[in-house]
Amino acid sequence: MTLVNHFLPHCPRLRLFSRRLTGRRRSVSQVDFAGVVHYNSGMKKAIYLIVLSILLAAGSAGQEGQRGKKREFAEAEKTVYKELDGKYRNWLDMITHITYVEERKVFLKLTNDRDRDAFINIFWLQRDPTPGTPANEFKTEIETRFAYVNDFFKRGSTRPGWMTDQGRIYMILGKPNTQERFDEKAGLYPVQVWYYYGDASLGLPTYFNVVFYKRHGGGEWKLYNPALDGPASLLIQDSPMDMDNNVAIYNKIYELAPTLAGPAISMIPNEMTENYRPSLRNNFIMASIFESPTKRLNLSYATNFLKYKGYVNIESSANFIESYNLVSVTREARYGCDFVNVSVRPKKLSLGFNEDEDKYFFNLNLNVSLRKGETIIYQYVKNFEFYFAPDKVQGLEGGGVVVHDSFPVIPGDYLLVVFIENSVGKEFSYFDHAIHVPLPGQKPFLANPILGYKQEIENSNFFHTYKFFNKVLSVDIDKTFGLSDVPHLLVGVYDLTREVWEKGEVEIELRGLNERFKFSRTVRQSLNEQPFAKDMHMILALDKKDLRSDYYELTLRLRAPGGALLDSKKTDFTISPIQKIAHPIETYKQVMVDNPYFFNYAQGQQFEGIGNLEKAELYFAKSVQDNPDFAEGYVAQFTLANRLKKFSQVLAVVENLNKFDKFAFDYHLIKGSALFGLDRFEPALDELLKANKIYNSDIRVLNLIGFSFFKLNDMEEALKAFEASLVLNGKQPQVDRIIAEIKARTSQNKGGQKGKVK
Numbered sequence: 001m002t003l004v005n006h007f008l009p010h011c012p013r014l015r016l017f018s019r020r021l022t023g024r025r026r027s028v029s030q031v032d033f034a035g036v037v038h039y040n041s042g043m044k045k046a047i048y049l050i051v052l053s054i055l056l057a058a059g060s061a062g063q064e065g066q067r068g069k070k071r072e073f074a075e076a077e078k079t080v081y082k083e084l085d086g087k088y089r090n091w092l093d094m095i096t097h098i099t100y101v102e103e104r105k106v107f108l109k110l111t112n113d114r115d116r117d118a119f120i121n122i123f124w125l126q127r128d129p130t131p132g133t134p135a136n137e138f139k140t141e142i143e144t145r146f147a148y149v150n151d152f153f154k155r156g157s158t159r160p161g162w163m164t165d166q167g168r169i170y171m172i173l174g175k176p177n178t179q180e181r182f183d184e185k186a187g188l189y190p191v192q193v194w195y196y197y198g199d200a201s202l203g204l205p206t207y208f209n210v211v212f213y214k215r216h217g218g219g220e221w222k223l224y225n226p227a228l229d230g231p232a233s234l235l236i237q238d239s240p241m242d243m244d245n246n247v248a249i250y251n252k253i254y255e256l257a258p259t260l261a262g263p264a265i266s267m268i269p270n271e272m273t274e275n276y277r278p279s280l281r282n283n284f285i286m287a288s289i290f291e292s293p294t295k296r297l298n299l300s301y302a303t304n305f306l307k308y309k310g311y312v313n314i315e316s317s318a319n320f321i322e323s324y325n326l327v328s329v330t331r332e333a334r335y336g337c338d339f340v341n342v343s344v345r346p347k348k349l350s351l352g353f354n355e356d357e358d359k360y361f362f363n364l365n366l367n368v369s370l371r372k373g374e375t376i377i378y379q380y381v382k383n384f385e386f387y388f389a390p391d392k393v394q395g396l397e398g399g400g401v402v403v404h405d406s407f408p409v410i411p412g413d414y415l416l417v418v419f420i421e422n423s424v425g426k427e428f429s430y431f432d433h434a435i436h437v438p439l440p441g442q443k444p445f446l447a448n449p450i451l452g453y454k455q456e457i458e459n460s461n462f463f464h465t466y467k468f469f470n471k472v473l474s475v476d477i478d479k480t481f482g483l484s485d486v487p488h489l490l491v492g493v494y495d496l497t498r499e500v501w502e503k504g505e506v507e508i509e510l511r512g513l514n515e516r517f518k519f520s521r522t523v524r525q526s527l528n529e530q531p532f533a534k535d536m537h538m539i540l541a542l543d544k545k546d547l548r549s550d551y552y553e554l555t556l557r558l559r560a561p562g563g564a565l566l567d568s569k570k571t572d573f574t575i576s577p578i579q580k581i582a583h584p585i586e587t588y589k590q591v592m593v594d595n596p597y598f599f600n601y602a603q604g605q606q607f608e609g610i611g612n613l614e615k616a617e618l619y620f621a622k623s624v625q626d627n628p629d630f631a632e633g634y635v636a637q638f639t640l641a642n643r644l645k646k647f648s649q650v651l652a653v654v655e656n657l658n659k660f661d662k663f664a665f666d667y668h669l670i671k672g673s674a675l676f677g678l679d680r681f682e683p684a685l686d687e688l689l690k691a692n693k694i695y696n697s698d699i700r701v702l703n704l705i706g707f708s709f710f711k712l713n714d715m716e717e718a719l720k721a722f723e724a725s726l727v728l729n730g731k732q733p734q735v736d737r738i739i740a741e742i743k744a745r746t747s748q749n750k751g752g753q754k755g756k757v758k
Contacts (some may be wrong), residue, residue: 080108093160094162097162097171099123099293124136126298126301126320146171149162165212165221168223169212169289179192179195180259182260189233189234190221191214191260193209193259194210194211201295208285210223210267210289213233226264231264235249246278250264301320307417308419308428311421322346322348323429324345324347326343328450337599340416342418344402345400345477346401346420346422346427350422350424360390362386362424364385365384366381366384368407370409372412372609377414377609377610386401402476403587404586404587407602408603411437412437413436444504445495445558446492449556449569450490452487453487454473454485455539456472456474457471463592464589464591468537475586481581483576488539489508490537491506491539492537496527496535499561500560501532501536507522507559508542512552521543523543548575550574551574552572555568555569601636608636623636631660631662635657638650638657638670645677647675648678669687679711684708688705692705706738716746719743
């Protein structure tokens with residue numbers, strides 16, 4: 001499609017005008033590689049002018065739009081900018097011309113220097129041409145350019161050098177390969193021509209020029225646009241001249257300065273246009289120049305920064321990388337709960353080398369949190385360390401690595417937040433995903449379908465992601481299969497009734513998206529082909545017959561007896577034209593199948609997080625019933641029971657915790673809290689002082705010690721405990737009030753005697 005024909009479908013008035021003048025829609029025939037509009041002899045010159053105005057608007061939209069976006073801040077953002085420390089304002093000035101406006105906006109939303117330093121660090125790492133090395137050549141180059149433009153281009157300008165047109169081009173493109181100056185040419189205003197070699201992958205010509213001139217002979221050097229300014233603007237017109245006579249203007253410039261005549265009409269050296277009209281291509285080249293610094297940059301590191309900033313350790317370099325990810329919810333009948341399955345495949349993975357073992361390695365730290373609104377109701381961290389021989393590196397480079405992990409989840413709607421970091425290279429990735437976990441016992445429904453590239457039998461006593469009894473589905477998050485692969489489909493059907501199981505079915509529809517080779521197939525799977533289970537899983541190999549290289553849409557439908565639709569879910573996948581493609585190495589953590597104590601503990605934490613303390617206590621109790629040596633379970637159960645004022649029950653069972661030496665602090669705190677709740681202040685104080693002896697910086701212990709002394713009428717010791725607590729946390733209104741009361745009482749007792757407790 002030519003440039004003009006590209007605009008015609010979107011410009012009804014231009015189409016109408018073109019037809020009226022010529023009687024044909026396509027009288028404007030094409031735009032050639034030089035950007036010259038050709039028109040038939042019967043057309044009016046107005047056609048050229050209209051097309052020119054449209055293309056100028058499109059090109060200048062990129063040029064001026066980018067300029068406007070990067071320099072125009074909302075009033076609130078201007079205020080934030082002015083209030084920033086000088087080093088941050090200087091940094092924003094320096095990166096103005098090489099950044100997305102969204103990056104600047106995110107930076108201006110940050111509220112502390114720690115986050116600003118982290119953002120700046122990641123900003124430079126995203127642009128580092130040699131990651132993993134100590135030097136960042138891009139950062140050094142930009143800092144060098146910034147110092148130069150502010151020193152050199154401020155001359156003759158009332159603005160800082162980086163704000164001038166020459167400063168802007170220099171910040172983006174750097175030092176010209178060659179320059180040509182026409183400062184004192186008779187008949188010409190001062191002109192400079194900068195020549196550059198361009199990078200085609202950034203949308204730039206292989207060789208081009210940028211022209212600056214002093215409008216009317218004075219002031220700053222202005223960026224010259226042949227189509228907007230026109231070649232006549234370079235001439236000192238000491239006699240009348242026909243401004244529409246492009247040939248005469250060109251010849252005049254050629255007469256005065258032969259090497260300037262070409263740049264006056266085109267940014268491409270030696271490009272000649274019909275009748276020497278300024279090339280329309282200039283606008284698109286200019287727009288490409290302004291966009292080039294961000295051409296290869298993925299903006300997601302910045303748009304997600306406000307979400308992941310709390311995870312980033314600014315003391316060590318951290319480089320944001322993209323990742324493929326997959327989140328699913330499956331149900332495990334043997335444990336009576338749903339599981340969230342998290343899969344992450346970094347698009348880039350740096351490797352370390354262990355010389356002692358002669359092996360390469362990476363070390364991935366997975367941080368997962370489950371959020372209800374602003375509240376984190378569950379969070380955990382796991383480490384995945386992987387060592388492999390040098391001859392396995394090529395396989396890893398081909399398919400990468402995918403980390404799978406699963407955790408139990410209670411019914412509800414949540415936001416899953418995943419942060420994964422490779423300690424080698426300090427690379428990290430982030431994503432979040434909304435999940436819905438339905439209450440059990442509703443009508444039968446389908447889990448979201450999951451696709452894998454093979455199924456294996458694994459007869460082990462371990463549970464891990466995408467293992468269902470003894471069947472394991474190998475999952476590649478990318479959902480791309482080679483021609484030799486057999487796609488496998490995981491179908492989950494939950495809350496089945498016997499009636500639906502006996503006569504219901506799952507319908508699997510496959511549809512190819514290639515319009516030239518239309519493909520559609522539907523197969524049906526009877527549910528009663530498997531033994532009845534309320535929650536059922538099937539891993540089905542898809543029939544590859546007639547499946548060619550294409551994009552496919554897969555629809556699952558759950559049908560009731562009689563054919564009524566109960567539920568439907570969709571997914572998609574790709575079959576590559578390549579016979580065999582590399583799939584990632586899979587890594588995951590395993591747990592023993594027959595001891596689900598930690599699953600109950602995790603659900604207890606989640607119920608506590610949403611405020612359902614009774615259920616939380618119940619699940620904590622289940623965790624220690626399954627594993628009597630699980631000390632953390634006792635701590636959670638007894639602490640929660642104290643919150644529920646079940647003090648006598650706690651005292652009856654708290655000795656179960658006393659057998660764990662490492663949990664002596666928790667034992668004394670929990671027992672002391674229960675005794676205090678029963679108004680047994682002296683034995684409570686004895687336990688609390690033992691806890692404080694083990695660890696003397698716990699606010700809970702110090703406050704309970706203070707209240708115990710207060711109840712025992714020892715105001716002096718109570719005051720010491722409360723004041724020690726305020727040192728750790730100065731924002732405790734309740735403690736402030738009790739201190740004020742203690743001081744008021746002691747002041748009333750002239751002899752410093754202890755006050756009486758009413």
